[in-house]
Amino acid sequence: MQLEEPYIELDNVSFSYDHNPVLENLSFTVRRGEYLGIIGPNGGGKTTLIKIILGLLHPTRGNVKLFGTDRHDFKEKHRIGYVPQRVTQNDKDFPATVFEVVRTGRIARLGFFERFTKKDTEVVNRAMEISGISRYRDTLIGNLSGGERQRVFIARALASEPDVLILDEPTVGVDIGAQKTFYEFLAQLNSEHHLTIIFISHDVDAVSQETKTVLCLNHNLVCHGLAQDLLNEHILERLYGGHKQRVPHNPNKPNKHEHA
């Protein structure tokens, strides 16, 4: 089998905050078309890892390549769409409409002083349509529910027409019913729109059921591979130190990977 093109490559990456190591010797590759879940305990370095990929933090050691280019030379920021963790952010009072927020996704493609074009508006409208939020176009962002806001930020990321979509704890603060539709939506983006997806979660069951591959992170790489091969008691104990009681994965429930 021929391997797909590598999109994100980490080679021996380490990162420390004030001499406290957060990530140690991390090496892995995310390839085109992957649907990767990143799990691990709080403080295990999940968000730090994402910030390094996004260029918001710089590794203390090691190399990062994005789409084959060294991170220092990487300019095509629009190729990575990022959906940050929303609930803690206090943008509820910000006087901006859904359209205005989604349109910021186009900025990575435009230069300074450049104005939005008709094409930008078309792409923004399509991103809102795919995300099912067209009817909220002129609604203030603060007037939406958690699930709706989540979709606005996904539409924002999609508006940059990315190749990779990175989501940090996307279902926190979203009710159970909306979570289910949300996962279906992500699966559809991966299969129909051929988007590579990286999805961070503390919810081991969601990751094991929804994603194709899994990366377990607790300062270093505990495991990386196909979801169904990896998420056994042994790994979870190494990851969470045996404190986390795992709800058994029900093989009768529909999920995205195949059982051997």
Next chain:
Amino acid sequence: MLEIFQYDFMVRAFEAGIAIGIIAPLIGMFLVVRRYSLMADTLAHVSFAGVAIGLLLQINPIFSAIGFSVVSAFGIEYLSNSRRIFGESVLALFLSGSLAVAVIILSLAKGFNANLFSYLFGSISTVSTTDLWVTLALAVIVFLNVVLLYKELFFASFDAELAEASGLPVKMLNIMMVMLAAVAIALSLRIVGVLLIGALMVIPAISAMQYGRSFRFTLILSVIFSLVSVIVGLFASYYFDLASGGAIVLVALFIFLVSLGFARKG
């Protein structure tokens, strides 16, 4: 022609007032949505120290105010980013620190107390021709900056982290924003006064926000509210012999109350 416009000083006050009325809320809106309203008051006090320095050294206070507040704006951003001090404490530090500087200069040179007083509350009779030209020129620069960098300023204010991940130089935009605020405030001192300029930057913005519309619409509405406040305030100041800053801010407050009523109804 109205009697009021037969006086050159009134014409100058109106021209400078309209320029300030446009740029104050443009900058103020970005400060408000970043929860940085106190920045306006801090920079006003810093400019006041600049005015005192100018009077002491006998140079036009508008220049010393602009210079001193732009330098301080750099200092404020630097200290806030260093994370050694909380952002709010940095503002308090500069606010009281510069007031102390102003007061010391005041007591050193007792001669210009009356003149300095007009800077506290604003005075319409004091806008010189030089002040007017400096105000108009710098106001155009501030205005063009906000209009041309609108999408970048909006994005960086809405979510600094997302903006940075998209490749925007957020730190540079922040420094630019604070410097524009410093310039706008120094220009407004003559007419609105140290103690009230913060209000002219913030009140039209929060009034406009009551209508729950898009950012762009809210920004335009805040400029309209501010212009109405400045124009009505200057008329009132002339005809009823009131301090112009107080009159302008009272009109702005009245608009705010009406807007609040509208929001409750809607």
